[in-house]
Amino acid sequence: MNNETMIAYFSMEIGLSNDIPTYSGGLGVLAGDTIKSSADLEIPIVAVTLISKKGYFSQDIDSGGRQVEHSVDWDPARFMTRLPRKVKVQIEGRAVYIQAWCYKVRSIAGGEIDVFYLDTDVAENTKEDREITAVLYGGDLQYRLKQEIVLGIGGVRMLRALGFHIKKYHMNEGHASLLTLELLLLHKRDVESVWDENWIWDTDKVKDLCVFTTHTPIEAGHDRFSYDLVQKILGEIIPLKVLKRLGGEHDLNMSHLALNLSNYINGVAKKHGEVSKNLFPGYEIHAITNGVHSFTWTCESFKRLYDKYIPSWANEPELLVRSEIIPDEEVWEAHLHAKNDLVDYVKKITDIKMSPDVFTIGFARRFTSYKRADLIFFNLERFLKICEKGKIQIIYSGKAHPKDTPGKDIIRRIVEIAKTINDNVSVVFIKNYNMEIALKLISGVDIWLNTPLRPREASGTSGMKAAHNGVINFSILDGWWIEGHLEGVTGWSIGPKPVESSLIPVNDATDAEDLYYKLETIILPMYYHDRSQWIRMMKNSISKLAYYFNTNRMMRRYVTEAYLR
Structure with a gap:
């Protein structure tokens, strides 16, 4: 690969495959899909991330529904090549050495992208420093800051040591x-040529080099570090008063630092762009709606179907707009194949028998309070009465962050409810959610349910994956679904229209009522009594959603709107 004028893509987590557990959820999987589409399109990108040798965590669920975390042991040498070059950064006043592992992402179209995994587990480091890149999102604020020093500062130094000439970061x-x-250090101006010490730091030059994508629509979700901690861990890499001007007066806000030193800033959906402007007034914030890598997130039965009727779809997912030509019976057959695979998998790992003939709801994502995974059980009596009119089964999966007690409580509540209603409704929780389980779920269920509190969902990508497999979305109008939703055509909404651009009071009762009403009066009757209309909506999901909400389209926009600026 030509090392000249490249794009460097930095992400704390990158999800490329089950075998490389360096991701926790949507952010990392999006990063992996971004890299895969860059390989498809032969965009000159390199990626930088952390090795996370102990992964995020392996999840177990005990008999009481409590999440139990275990470290993950995996060997990078099985999948990637360790490079001979090392760089160092200063942490707590001592040199911390960093090595890199290279993993090559190869496209079926022939493109190839290098991903560099930074690793402090080297002999030159202390035992403590060798653990800096061990656990993704592990430890305390001090540990997090050390990881971000390795990623940001160490990553730039590694790329330079490897001979890359980067046009955009x-x-x-x-x-x-x-x-x-x-x-800023690399582009510091000659002190003797200026009369104001603030001019030493060429912020305009750095801005020209930087692109920043924000994914977090709430203030509390942005990393902050006290300046006492910054000076203890990082030292005064640039004068403190300059850092405060760029990163915040009272503490170092990592998003503010990126905002102040990037010429192109974007949210990850149109609505999220609006929310981000409200959250960060005074900044020009664009919106590039996320996508998913079509070939990765299409199950085998639908891949065969698309290969038959839409040749070249894998490299040109926009061709999925032609899915209307696929015969209804073949769409349904492909769906039943995926559904039977899912039902067999559930039986194998849980010993719970589900039926491919029963309407199946899927819900799988990070378990945290705002996602409201248990909203469908808000009025359990009402829900069970609906189930008497048409059988329902539900499959859950997802992890709560080890320190997210409310998220863990929701998992426990769902497991408890499953036990109390199992004579009427099969509810299964599949532990240790990962990319392999995700593909089985998003392709094998009939409805993909998403119930976040608005406007907390920056984008969401699981529903896009479902659409690639003809699975219909049933979701709160937030994130990407505001753009993808056509009521009764591509799926169904839950709750009122999205008019707010900042956090609003919780209204679970209103959202639950709309969920129950549509489930009872529209969705279940259509599924059980109007199969042709159901298949029409499945095809609409493919032709009106999958053709657009993919990372090939997304990356073309980044190239033209962000990288070529």
């Missing part, structure tokens, strides 16, 4: 924004 969320400080 793309920060996928604020975790990588310390790279801007390294760029």
